[in-house]
Amino acid sequence: MKQVSTLFLKIALILIGIPILALCIFLVPEIGDVAAKLLPKFAFIKYLVYIIFYASALPFYFALYQAFNLLRLIDKNNAFSLLSVIALKKIKYCAITISCLHVLALPLFYLFAEMDDAPGVIFVGLVVPFASMVIAVFAAVLQKLLQEAIDIKSENDLTV
Incomplete structure (x- = not known):
């Protein structure tokens, strides 16, 4: 049963990664082009969009x-x-990094x-962070x- 549930979660991880890859390939260049058209004075904004989204x-x-x-x-x-503790720590740091990078993109949403005179767009920009x-x-x-459970387990191993 455990192997089936972890297999399901592994497949879910793969299925989560595919749409993000598609967004990076197809949507990020479009967002960059739209940003460059909306702000013609700031031609570098297109590359800033690329950097933020690809870096995240x-x-x-x-x-x-x-x-x-x-x-x-x-x-x-x-x-x-x-x-396991190290993997969770890395996941935590990755999530913080993604959040910080997308906070940098919030002025674009503003x-x-x-x-477009649509204030709801700002809330859309807040979803990812x-x-x-x-x-x-x-x-x-x-x-x-998990760290506390490991500590308790090692204490119990030492007492026996």
């Missing part, structure tokens, strides 16, 4: 890789190990909202709980 894709895929490693550790019955921070906090809590 790198920690995203690294976090997916760490989650995949975490699932492999669960399959090998090594969930309560220091490697400019889009001003141009907020979701990333939720993931970072969740990973931090899991990291702390």
